[in-house]
Amino acid sequence: MPASQWSPSAERILRTAARLFAVHGYSATTTRDIAAAVGVQQPAIYKHFSAKDDILAALVKLGLERPLAVAGSLEVVAAPAVVKLHRWLRESLQHLLDSPYVLASILTTPELERDRFAAERKLIEQLERQVTDMITQGLREGDVRPINPVTGARLVLVLFDAMALPEFAVSPPEIIDFAFTALLNDPSHLPELQQQADALPLP
Numbered sequence: 001m002p003a004s005q006w007s008p009s010a011e012r013i014l015r016t017a018a019r020l021f022a023v024h025g026y027s028a029t030t031t032r033d034i035a036a037a038v039g040v041q042q043p044a045i046y047k048h049f050s051a052k053d054d055i056l057a058a059l060v061k062l063g064l065e066r067p068l069a070v071a072g073s074l075e076v077v078a079a080p081a082v083v084k085l086h087r088w089l090r091e092s093l094q095h096l097l098d099s100p101y102v103l104a105s106i107l108t109t110p111e112l113e114r115d116r117f118a119a120e121r122k123l124i125e126q127l128e129r130q131v132t133d134m135i136t137q138g139l140r141e142g143d144v145r146p147i148n149p150v151t152g153a154r155l156v157l158v159l160f161d162a163m164a165l166p167e168f169a170v171s172p173p174e175i176i177d178f179a180f181t182a183l184l185n186d187p188s189h190l191p192e193l194q195q196q197a198d199a200l201p202l203p
Contacts, residue, residue, distance in 0.1 A: 006048075006058075007048070009044075009047075009048060010048040010049070010058075012038060013034060013038055013045060013048055013049065013055070014055065014058055014059055014062055014102075015099070015100070015101070015102070016034055016037045016038045017029070017034045017055045017056075017059065017105070018059055018062075018099075018100070018101040018102045018104070018105040019037075019100070019101040019105075020033055020034060020037060021056070021059070021101075021104075021105035021108070021109060022101040022104035022105045022108060022164070022165065023101075025108065025109075026052075026056060026105070026108075026109040026111050027111065029052075030052070031045050031046075031051075031052050031055075034052075034055070053116055053117075056105075056109060056111070056112070056117070056120075057116075057117060057119070057120050059102055059105050059106060060106055060112070060117070060120040060123060060124075061120075061123070062099060062102055063096070063099065063102045063103055063106055064123045064124065064127055066091065066092065066095040067088070067091070067092040067095065067127055068123065068126060068127055068130070070087075070088050070091045070092065070202065071088050071127070071130035071131070071134075072130070073202055073203055074087065074088055074134075074200070074202075075130075075133075077200055077201065079196065079200055080138070080141055080143060080193075080196075081134045081135070081136075081137035081138040081140075081141055081143065081144075082134075082138045082141070082143040082144060082180070082183070082184065082193060083193055083196045083197050083200065084134055084197075084200065085131070085134040085135065085138065085156075085183075086176065086180065086193055086194060086196075086197035087197040087198075087200045087202070088131075088134070089156065089175075089176055089179060090172060090176060090197065091202070092160075093160070093163060093172035093175055093176070094172055096160060096163045097163060097169065097172060100166040101164075101165070101166065103160060103161075103163055103164045104164040104165050107161065107164055127157070128150075128153050128154065128157060131152075131153035131156055131157060132149045132150050132152075132153040133149075135147070135149045135152040135153055135156075135183070136149040138183070142185065143184060143185060143189075144183050144184065144185065145183065145184065145185045147183070152183060155179075155182070156179055156183075159175050159178065159179055162175055163175070177190070180193070
């Protein structure tokens with residue numbers, strides 16, 4: 001189910017579970033713990049999620065749905081790739097800022113390597129491909145300094161770690177400036193690039 005279709009109760013469960021998974025670990029957190037933190041009885045959790053694995057799968061969707069959708073929308077926008085990458089990164093970081101602990105709950109959960117979560121891992125791979133494509137196009141357009149596009153994409157995505165825990169989060173503008181100072185052939189164009197990114201239409 002898309003994040004936009006979750007009920008307020010289901011979203012509250014997800015965001016509470018994200019904090020518990022991030023702080024205590026996925027394996028150490030039970031649905032009983034989640035219910036207690038939400039302030040409901042355990043059976044209330046199962047009205048929305050049939051198992052703890054379903055909660056984790058939903059958290060991956062909550063974390064990635066917006067970044068994936070923005071990247072998909074930008075594919076058809078007529079603009080330089082670095083401008084689209086800038087807008088994508090800003091929208092994605094803001095989404096993570098508005099979703100505390102969701103990223104940390106994903107990053108700290110090795111159970112995602114289980115077969116049960118193959119579909120969720122494909123979402124992560126899809127996001128890397130989308131960022132790789134933008135960097136590849138930026139190289140073709142001469143705006144990105146020489147770099148392996150996959151390496152560039154992974155370096156951009158690893159910066160998301162700086163948003164993982166709200167109490168230690170780096171601000172999105174600082175992350176964006178750091179990323180583009182490293183990526184651009186001529187970082188002096190960054191203010192102009194930012195203005196162009198701000199003007200891009202998004203649904």
